[in-house]
Amino acid sequence: MGYKNDDIRxxxxxxMGCDGNSESMEIDAEMELRxxxxxxxxxxxxxxxxxxxxxxxxxxxxxxxxxxxxGISIKQLVEDKVFQKGREDMGKTENSGQEEFSxxxxxxxxxxxxxxxxxxxxxxxxxxxxNSELDMDFEISIEQLxx
Numbered sequence: 001m002g003y004k005n006d007d008i009r010x011x012x013x014x015x016m017g018c019d020g021n022s023e024s025m026e027i028d029a030e031m032e033l034r035x036x037x038x039x040x041x042x043x044x045x046x047x048x049x050x051x052x053x054x055x056x057x058x059x060x061x062x063x064x065x066x067x068x069x070x071g072i073s074i075k076q077l078v079e080d081k082v083f084q085k086g087r088e089d090m091g092k093t094e095n096s097g098q099e100e101f102s103x104x105x106x107x108x109x110x111x112x113x114x115x116x117x118x119x120x121x122x123x124x125x126x127x128x129x130x131n132s133e134l135d136m137d138f139e140i141s142i143e144q145l146x147x
Contacts, residue, residue: 028134034142036074036112036138043111044072044104058147063100069145070104077128077137082088098124104142112140 016035033056041051049061049070056124058073106125109119117129117138126141 005139014070022063029136032134032136032138033074033076034129035115036117036140039111039115040072040074040108040140043107049104066100068098068100071143071145072104072108073141073143075139075141077139101142101144119129 013128023087037054037059041054041061044061045051048065049057051062052062052069053060057075058071060071062069101124105122109127112129113119116133117131120128120130120137123144124140128137128139130137
């Protein structure tokens with residue numbers, strides 16, 4: 001992906017106007033959210049999706065071949081989340097949208113793991129990733145957007 005985790009965090013710290021060595025959990029959480037968005041956007045673009053819009057809470061990506069849009073949102077978890085069924089239990093359907101969910105989750109899981117986040121749990125709508133150094137968990141959700 002061309003960026004090392006420290007390089008991404010340094011760039012984000014510069015954008016935020018801080019040194020990146022904050023004692024503030026609030027700043028650390030914001031930096032981690034921005035880092036996860038950066039990693040996610042970079043990864044999906046490298047796999048043929050196009051980022052078409054976004055803000056501080058979500059990003060919209062498009063699979064032009066299938067003419068399908070997906071919203072990806074990332075938020076910090078402040079409470080434990082328990083899934084009723086795990087990622088390995090996801091049902092297979094003939095729905096090309098469901099196949100794209102699996103593709104997007106696979107891309108994102110691989111990318112965040114490469115940058116040091118640990119994939120903790122998930123289901124067919126979201127995954128939980130952890131920054132073990134900061135002891136922070138984040139939920140990455142995907143939804144298909146219908147026009």
